[in-house]
Amino acid sequence: MASDLPWRPRAGDIPQQPGVYRFRDATSRVLYVGKARNLRARLSNYFAPLATLHDRTRRMVQTAASVEWTVVGSDFEALQLEYTWIKEFDPPFNVQYKDDKSYPYLTITLGDPVPRVLVTRRRGIPNARYFGPYSRAWAVRDTVDVLLKAFPMRSCSDATYKRAQQTGRPCLLGDIGKCAAPCVGRVTLEEHKSIALDFASFMSGNDRGFVTALTKKMRESSDRQDYESAARYRDQLAAIESVLEKNSVVLSEDVDADLFGIAHDELAAAVQQFIVRGGRIRGVRGWVVDKELDIGLSELVESVLQNAYDDSEPPRTVYVPVLPDDAPELEQWLGERRTPSGRVELRVAQRGEKAALAQTVATNATNALVLYKSRRSADFVARSEALSHIQDALRMDAAPLRMECFDVSHLSGTGIVASMVVFEDGLPRKDQYRKFSIPESTDDTDSIYQVLSRRLAYLGRPESTEDDETAAPKRRKFAYRPQLLIVDGGAPQVAAAQRALDDAGITDIQLCGIAKRLEELWVPGDDFPVILPRNSDALFLIQRIRDEAHRFAISYQRTTRKKGIQSVLAEIPGLGESRVKLLLKQFGSVSKLKQASVEEIVAVKGIGPSLAAAIHERLGESRR
CATH class of the missing domain: 3.30.420.340 (UvrC, RNAse H endonuclease domain)
Structure with missing residues (x-):
């Protein structure tokens, strides 16, 4: 039975968030890398009875000695991290990546007279812009399908484009608004090239600029009562926001940084380090340390950075939960470890995509600390x-x-x-x-x-006995x-x-x-x-x-606090259960209700002056 594997983690220790997991053998070699929308649900499939598993899955589970996981913020980020680790570790059981194919890219052929967007594994198209790579072609196609609503550029094949030119009728994408139809002259080639450039700019990271511009155009069209144009801009905004939501933690291509998350209590601290190069997560490190002294988060950050970069080179920017007290000196120390010697900046991510990724790192650190405590307490020795x-x-x-x-x-x-x-x-x-x-x-x-x-x-x-029928039952x-x-x-x-x-x-x-x-x-x-x-x-x-x-x-x-205030209010004549709920909903908490004046209580629907006075008086008694 796979469930008898001694290294199998407890189901409660596995988070229910999206993430990437790795199976390792006894020598710590990575056997398999996979992604999941729900790590707990996905990993439980590997621990079913051996007879029900696929042959390769059964062999992998029997070969493995451990499994580890990393929580990420979205399914899209999981795709990116899965790809990175497959390329890095070359796991033997990831057979779908062992063929001669490369990974799919989103490609915009800006060098063509009529640029085209496509998903391809082929590199080397002259003057084309490539975005990716991605580990799932369907995920890239879904992204393209949504973005064509905002950037309706050509995505058809050369044969389909020529046929539309000859017949004078656009294809289905032109009819449903996912293509500007340059093939039949609805837009000029220059206008279509501009749409393609906007698509490429958006994929390069200039996303919020398009949101601002489209919002402005939508409002201007609405002010002119051009509601048809306003509706079109609204739909484009919805498409862009949909993609941004999926890709909320994908950083710009020029971002090289390390992000640290630290979760700690009085006895231990769990550290997670995400290594971001070229805007994508290239690696993840994690470790747990026992705290000899009860030190604060600021001191922990300093100790963690010194340990992390004792024998490695830091990037230009390091994001930490809080800045240590001697941040300038620590930045100088880190800068001396760059080749050539240069500047390293310590930052705290405040907003935007970096803050979202920092939150993901912090979540992983929290999960690591919980798992460490759980495993430690489960150790019989x-x-x-x-x-x-x-x-x-x-x-x-x-x-x-x-x-x-x-x-x-x-x-x-x-x-x-x-x-x-x-x-x-x-x-x-x-x-x-x-x-x-x-x-x-x-x-x-x-x-x-x-x-x-x-x-x-x-x-x-005293202990009760079976012969003593008058004795009270023993708890x-x-x-x-x-x-x-x-x-x-x-x-x-x-x-x-x-x-x-x-x-x-x-x-x-x-x-x-x-x-x-x-x-x-x-x-x-x-x-x-x-x-x-x-x-x-x-x-x-x-x-x-x-x-x-x-x-x-x-x-x-x-629990008793909530029941107590409801029972106190229920004693007031004329105040039923529905009105009690209205009061608590209006004021948000029991403490605010107790502090409310008679005039504020009267403002609640269904509460008259005399009833409000009774409520105020009764709550005043409960305060004493």
Whole structure:
């Protein structure tokens, strides 16, 4: 079974975005390069039962030792990157590219008396402009078909053109507006040559200029009440915008740059580098580093660039997420690594096509960090070592095979809730998560005490037996005894949790708290925290359970917040469900509704002055 392959990634780790994937063998040789509109859906096809796979596919999957992917911003960019990697790696299983054919180009024969646009694999046409190459001829033909609405130039063969000249009737493309029909004299040869030059200019990157010019012409025609011309310009604009949307991250031919994306947290950072040469992505690099110190993004950028160009030459422009504090000095350092020595400029992409590509790079970095964390937590050896290190650091008698973490969430002291998440053998047990509502509390430490008291009460209840019919049914999962309790917070929260343990008479459960600022562990009664190594699997595991408790608490708090305001409003006479929805839609959020005046509430359709006053008064009570 392909599903038994040990290197197969989990379906949840594969993004559902467009991208390009590579299968590698045990020596890291690239076996196959492919593209997909949905990476998860496409890659799942390779892990079907072996008997259902094509012979070559089955052989490739059995030969492979890993698969990796790169997310891109559009299907068109995926085509470009797929082509680049096929040319670079020459993968043996990409048989469709192993013949004598070259890749298709979009070609405009500007040297001909009547220029023609065509898709061809042949190079060397005199005075022709070539755009591409592309890895899928159908994708280029689709682009041409759309652009002919905006630039109606000749695309027919020489035989079709001569036949139209002889008969005096244009072909179908001339009748439907996708050709200006120079064959029958609807436009002069000079006018048609101008259309062809505009087509070539658009493909060269002068796209927004045509959008501006056509928009101006459309408005002028509309002002003159020449609605037929305005409609034609409108259709041309729609065609251009359609192509621009597909090609939003294809850069100009003169762009040579590297774009970096960095995703990081307290313990690790994932880096993605897109190498753009001649306006196309020529390569992708990615790596993950463990952070020894809690450094910011600016310092990370400096470290990443020094590592990336330690033994390689940088391009003229490098795009980064943020400029480092010593950007001028770093630019000088990078410039000395160019041959000959020259200027290197660090930039942050703000808008346009480069910003779109920078966002794609950042998305890949985020996905890489998520995948790194997922794989790290899924490693049985790493989890076992992490539990053993936690046992040693907290001076426990045994490894904490079951850990429970608690976190409190509220909105400015209201809507207080708490969460309990459970990890067993270093993995989450979501079926055993619990949520708590806290009606009243003085502060976070009081909330922690209440939640721990309620949770620990279940541990002291007697076991129910089959013979004891009067005993209450036991909630088995909630009665499991943890070896380690973790609270989100420092010494004050740990002290409150210890009070709950003391009041419950429980002495055999270890307790600790994790403080967010320095990721340090606090143990009851100790004056100083326990410091785990920044790159240790033990700290990674504790951080992960803390983050999961935080996520679970926030999601529950948001749910109760929404239900709470609706229940408060529902108590007001004359305010039904439909009017509650209108109020929330009008103000956009509960906080804005609470801050609204009576006059602003009256402005909502169906809300009168007396009802608005009642709403304002009732929400005022909920604010107190």
